[in-house]
Amino acid sequence: MTDKALQELYGLDRDQRPPGLLSTLLHLLLRHATAVVAVMAVLTAGSAYLASQLELVTDFSQLIPETARSVTDQREGEPYLGNTSLLVVVVEAAGEGAGERARQAVAALSERLAADPAFDFVLHRFDRDFFERNALLYLSTEQLEDLYRRLDDRVSARVLAETGLFVDLTEGLDDDDDDDEPEPDILDPEVFRSLYFADRSEMETGEYLTDEAGTTYLLLARPVAPPVDIENNRALLKRVQDHVAALALTERYGPGIEVGFSGNYWSTVEENDAVKRDLSKAGLISAGLLVLAVLFYFRRLRALLFVFVPLLAGVVIMMGYVKLAVGHLNTITGFCFALFMGLSIDFAIHFLARYDEERGRERSVFDALLLTYRQTGRASISAAATSSVGFLALMAADFEGFREFGIIAGGGIVICLVVIAVLLPAIIALSVRFVRERRFALFTPEHASTLRQPSRTRAVVAVGVVLIALLGWRATQVQWEDDFRNLRGGTAANLEIAERVQGIMGRSTQPAVRIANTLGEAAALAQACNDERDARQGTTTVQLCLSLADFLPEDQADKLTVIGRIKALLSEQRLELVEDDGKRKELVRLRDQAPTAPLTEADLPQEIVMGFVGAGGGKYLMKAYPVASTWLASNNIRFADELMQGDDVSSSDIGPIGSSMIMADLMRVMKRDSRDIMLIAVVAVFAVLLILFRSVTRALACYVPVLVSVSCALGAMEILGMRLGLFNMIVLPSLVGLGVDNNIHLFHRYTIEGRGSWPYTIKTTGAACLMAAVTTMAGFAGLLVASHRGLSTIGDLAILGIATATAISLVLVPAAMSLVERRVRGTGFGVLPRHEFAGNRDDSADASLQSR
DSSP states (O other): OOHHHHHHHHOOOTTTSOOSHHHHHHHHHHHTHHHHHHHHHHHHHHHHHHHHTOOEEOOGGGGSOTTSHHHHHHHHHHHHHOOOOOEEEEEEOOSTTHHHHHHHHHHHHHHHHHTOTTEEEEESBOOHHHHHHTGGGGSOHHHHHHHHHHHHHHHHTTOHHHHTHHHHTTTOSOTTOTTSOOOOOTTSHHHHHHHTTTTOGGGOOOSBOBOTTSOEEEEEEEESSOTTOHHHHHHHHHHHHHHHHHHTHHHHHOSOOEEEEEEHHHHHHHHHHHHHHHHHHHHHHHHHHHHHHHHHHHOSTHHHHHHHHHHHHHHHHHHHHHHHHTSSEETTGGGHHHHHHHHHHHHHHHHHHHHHHHHTTTOOHHHHHHHIIIIIHHHHHHHHHHHHHHHHGGGGOSSHHHHHHHHHHHHHHHHHHHHHHHHHHHHHHHHHHHSOOOOOOOOOGGGGGGOOOOSOHHHHHHHHHHHHHHHHHHHTTOOBOOBGGGGOOSOHHHHHHHHHHHHHHTSOSSOEEEEESSHHHHHHHHHHHHHHHHHHGGGOOEEEEEOGGGGSOSSHHHHHHHHHHHHHHTOHHHHTTOOOHHHHHHHHHHHHTSOOSOOOGGGSOHHHHHHHBOGGGSOEEEEEEESSOTTBHHHHHHHHHHHHHSOOOOSOSOOOBSHHHHHHHHHHHHHHHHHHHHHHHHHHHHHHHHHHHOOHHHHHHHHHHHHHHHHHHHHHHHHTTOOBOTTGGGHHHHHHHHHHHHHHHHHHHHHHHOBTOHHHHIIIIIHHHHHHHHHHHHHHHGGGGOSSHHHHHHHHHHHHHHHHHHHIIIIIHHHHHHHHHHHOOTTTTTTSOSSBOOSOOHHHHHHHHHOO
16 A cells, blocks of 8 residues: 555554554554465464364362372273273163063173174173072081081981971071071072172172163173273273164064163263364353444444454464464363453454543544553553463463463463464454544543542442452352362263163272282282271261172082981882972082082173173273262272271282372362462562562552452352352352453553542443443353353353452452542552543553653
């Protein structure tokens, strides 16, 4: 464009433009607006490609430091453990004959999955025949001796038929001795159930994994591949669903048959999908609210162009930065797109509002932009610096969720500010070229005479102090969210299925595992664990500790001696004395199935051996089952502590392995880091304010309301029944940086306008601050409707914190400062400006345009 055209459109005059670097850069942006937009478009497109490669990681174990004991033990133990995760298939039937139809359906599905090479182990029915064949070995030596004595007494007396010997085994063989404890019938199936897991009543199980009604059956399938890749898990579930569809269960076994899933393979996919759905929904809701807010505030469609084109470009470029700096998103950082829509729009709103204000004073495009950038731009840089420092404080955390969020937010907010600052003038320049710009009659200093100084400031301050004291007291009572069920994604129905599965299994599906070099060492670990459990009595968190040795009978040599005597006692000649054919057959079966050799590891059923022998067969496993729900963080911590405090008789340096250990470390790291990073954020942001204001008193005046607002937000949380947790904890240090933004803009404008300018400052910059707060809350508002309860807690606390900070900044701070103005002469230790507010400050503004 020619110099004349530039002069007419923008007021640019190469010879008369104000000196300084900012003036030169702005001159170049307006002159070469088309090239600037083209370059930014290419940069945005490249960043969009990078952002499309981002993956979402929902595994909590990847959010704690690699040096954590649970992580190092897990990493070192994986080669010996192999894949310990199971896909649990739940088959349920309703209606007539539901139990039998469900049993047939689960058997058919089990047969089909067993033939699928994607699975190396499938179980729907336990081998009870093994324990029935070897039932005598699972009796104690004392029981066997007593059985032999009773048999010998009755056989010798030749009264087998009259006494009903075999039936009487459950009632006692001596009718005259009523005080003897009845001998349980070893042929009763319920007895074999109690003996199935090495005579541990806590581990009772039946032939099938089914509920009490017998209408729901479980199928346990162990895939070859561990559940570490979301897409592999998704493909595996699709594979099983295809098997279910191919079986046509409802057609073959009648209506009312439903198939569900549980376990790590299902939960990881469900969690990932829930987060993605929620983030997409949150982004759309936030974008819609932002559009409405901008239209309401600026009242013209062109404002959407000025605000959202730089905003979207900045956010997309920021997402490209995320790919380069971090490489992925996690459950906590996944909402950063919606977050930065709300945060970055503040810069565009402050810039455009001030630009409109200056254009309303009949300034040229160039002069309006220059004044905006020299005054509002300085405040925006200060606000971005404090926010960025507040976010970067999170990088000091060991918890990866905090650290990665600090990297993303700390750098992202600076990127967004730079993109908006560069692209907004170029878009305004192009707009002016093609569409005539309409001037807006905004509030100007000429209207200052119509403003009155705020009244009843004492009452406002008094009420504010009372509310702050009340909320501050309630803030000390905020509690931690201990139940992970309140922080999960997915539906309540799927959570209900998971709890039903655990109820049917009779124990936790996520035990802690210890690795042993020998079977004897595994047995010693289990014994030590059970001893520790017994010593704690009612305070223990351990239900049971098991090793493969617990499934092998003890004192087999002594038992086999007694069993041999029983077999000899039940000779053919003696059994001929039994006239009842049924009883004789039972006694023959008892004699013929009596074991003649000790049981070894090789004799045990496959489903037991595979659960207690490591991958490749080189190691043995001891499993500790928690007695309480592992959904509660406190239970995980107590369970992990108890396992670490028992006698360690292992020759391995690898400690207990399992999700409970990881979740315990996760909570420990998060609680420690939340305290540390909050302190770091508070100190770091105050240090930035000292550098910006070069005055301790002014920095405190700007900063103390922020700290008060955070305390009030916590108090309001407690009143509303909200809790701090794994997800919303990240909001607190962020509120320190975000809350100070409004105060920086207000104090900067107040310093420029002078004493007595609070009404005017609130009407102009305060209105923009309110709008910025509304748009920031809109950025978080989409999370309020998230089905993922952890994400929704982020939106709850963020909106509450921003609303509290805004109310204090726009109501309590001006009232308090007005009181200070009336009572303090001079600058009040640097808090108050030296000059008085004048109705029209165009002269000083013009001087600002000519300064460097």
